[in-house]
Amino acid sequence: MSSTTPLLSSIDDTIESCLSGPRITHLLPSLLVAFAWAFDAQQTFISVFTDAEPTWLCLDPNDKICASSSSPCNLDKDSWKWDSKTSVVSEWNLQCSAPTLVSLPASAFFVGCLIGGLLLSTLADSILGRKRLLVFSCLAMSMAGISTIFSPNIWVYALLRFICGFARAAVGTCAIVLSTEIVGKKWRDFVSIFGFVCFTFGFLSLPLIAYLCRTLSWRSLYLWTSVPSLCYAILVYFVVQESPRWLLVRGHKEEAVRTLKYIAALSGNLINSSFSKLHFCDESTTCNTDVLSTMRMLWERKWARRRLTAIMTASLGVGLVYYGLPLNVGSLSSNLYLSVTFNALAEFPSSLVTFFLVGRINRRSSLLTFTTISGICSLFCVLDNTFVPERVQMIFEVISFFSTCTSFNIVMIYTIELFPTCVRNSALALVRQALVLGGVLAPVLVVEGRKKKFWSFGVFGLIIICCGLFAVCLPETKGRSMCDTMEEEEYKEVNQSSNGPQQLVT
Numbered sequence: 001m002s003s004t005t006p007l008l009s010s011i012d013d014t015i016e017s018c019l020s021g022p023r024i025t026h027l028l029p030s031l032l033v034a035f036a037w038a039f040d041a042q043q044t045f046i047s048v049f050t051d052a053e054p055t056w057l058c059l060d061p062n063d064k065i066c067a068s069s070s071s072p073c074n075l076d077k078d079s080w081k082w083d084s085k086t087s088v089v090s091e092w093n094l095q096c097s098a099p100t101l102v103s104l105p106a107s108a109f110f111v112g113c114l115i116g117g118l119l120l121s122t123l124a125d126s127i128l129g130r131k132r133l134l135v136f137s138c139l140a141m142s143m144a145g146i147s148t149i150f151s152p153n154i155w156v157y158a159l160l161r162f163i164c165g166f167a168r169a170a171v172g173t174c175a176i177v178l179s180t181e182i183v184g185k186k187w188r189d190f191v192s193i194f195g196f197v198c199f200t201f202g203f204l205s206l207p208l209i210a211y212l213c214r215t216l217s218w219r220s221l222y223l224w225t226s227v228p229s230l231c232y233a234i235l236v237y238f239v240v241q242e243s244p245r246w247l248l249v250r251g252h253k254e255e256a257v258r259t260l261k262y263i264a265a266l267s268g269n270l271i272n273s274s275f276s277k278l279h280f281c282d283e284s285t286t287c288n289t290d291v292l293s294t295m296r297m298l299w300e301r302k303w304a305r306r307r308l309t310a311i312m313t314a315s316l317g318v319g320l321v322y323y324g325l326p327l328n329v330g331s332l333s334s335n336l337y338l339s340v341t342f343n344a345l346a347e348f349p350s351s352l353v354t355f356f357l358v359g360r361i362n363r364r365s366s367l368l369t370f371t372t373i374s375g376i377c378s379l380f381c382v383l384d385n386t387f388v389p390e391r392v393q394m395i396f397e398v399i400s401f402f403s404t405c406t407s408f409n410i411v412m413i414y415t416i417e418l419f420p421t422c423v424r425n426s427a428l429a430l431v432r433q434a435l436v437l438g439g440v441l442a443p444v445l446v447v448e449g450r451k452k453k454f455w456s457f458g459v460f461g462l463i464i465i466c467c468g469l470f471a472v473c474l475p476e477t478k479g480r481s482m483c484d485t486m487e488e489e490e491y492k493e494v495n496q497s498s499n500g501p502q503q504l505v506t
Helices: 011-018 027-034 036-045 064-068 104-125 129-148 154-168 171-181 185-212 219-239 244-249 253-266 291-300 302-332 336-345 347-357 363-380 390-418 421-449 457-473 486-497
Strands: 056-058 080-082
Touching (some): 027 171, 036 185, 104 171, 129 154, 171 185, 171 390, 185 219, 185 390, 244 253, 302 390, 302 457, 363 390, 390 421, 390 457
Antiparallel strands (some): 056 080
């Protein structure tokens, strides 16, 4: 057993002093990093358009057999045609193929996200850092998207979608971690919410780009979403600095000092200090970690394991409803472009609510409240139309989705504050994988729910309520400074939970 004390000169205090200048231009690099969420959203939802089945037309309007058919599969090839060849389904004649083959590219993308999230996440905490992994992920995602343009068949297309998903898995995680680590506590919530708004913006841009390219091949949609992402990655590489927090916990003193002075200059604060009193990691601390030891630290320490288990469980329920409810948006309108637009617009109020309330409400109680509201409203949608009219059910569904989106935002912010710098990116990546896993399970329940609504809305409601209850196992982090080492975080954990001597086991 050994004791520890808080750092005399913490990184948080140092960054705050660097940002005490009269200008807010130091926010520009952080906002640029957060914009990566827009490209994340585009690659996540692009298959809604590229893999959709377009409408088909009868060549002879007087052909009664063709006119009465709901599917072209049983018709002669010379009796019908596609309205447009803007989809992989029409180009490769997949309209009569097995559902598993048609959905293979989308499934491959999410499998890539799961695997990429597990393999890439620790690299940002260990050898690569936040900036280099973000640039690498954006470059790889962009190149995979550009390569998709030359896909000769469904199998190559699915492989490239897997690679794109693998690379994309680290984009959002690195973006939110890096953007919040290069600003002070005052602006941390703002840049977090800005990232969520950028995600919504990227989602909203898809129907516009798809509509403008509606007479062109589906390949053009990948071109116009991948090239800007490629340019963005190059811009970030030359403009944005690495996280000073990561540099310090990895022992890169000179580069960390240069970064801190650069941030200070952007805010109009000239600093000539050598930062000699600032804590730099040495071999006696757990700052220098490799890929395996990062995960081991999260698992071996009881407080870290408890936090990670609780927040991942809550994330699983949130992800299930977050990805499950929008699957019915297509029933609102027969126009695919409008349907996706309505889906994206539903996230804007959530981002605004999170922005205005995140500095005023507790993380733990707000997560518990919004998951409960989402679950209750989802359960109301199970009731028969004779008890609850369809319009009222739609209102409950919108409220449920809004509450889920808000819970999603809170989970991301909460996770950043729960874990220290040396494992923060890895922890956040695992939480995002729990969200994605919920998205993988959601379509199965939606299909069953078409027969009986309880298996979709009912199960959604029950699971998000039960998973949300795990928030009570988490400590409150509102207004608290972020820690950088496991020892510092453990000291705070013991200090909050014990009235006796401040002892900890390392």
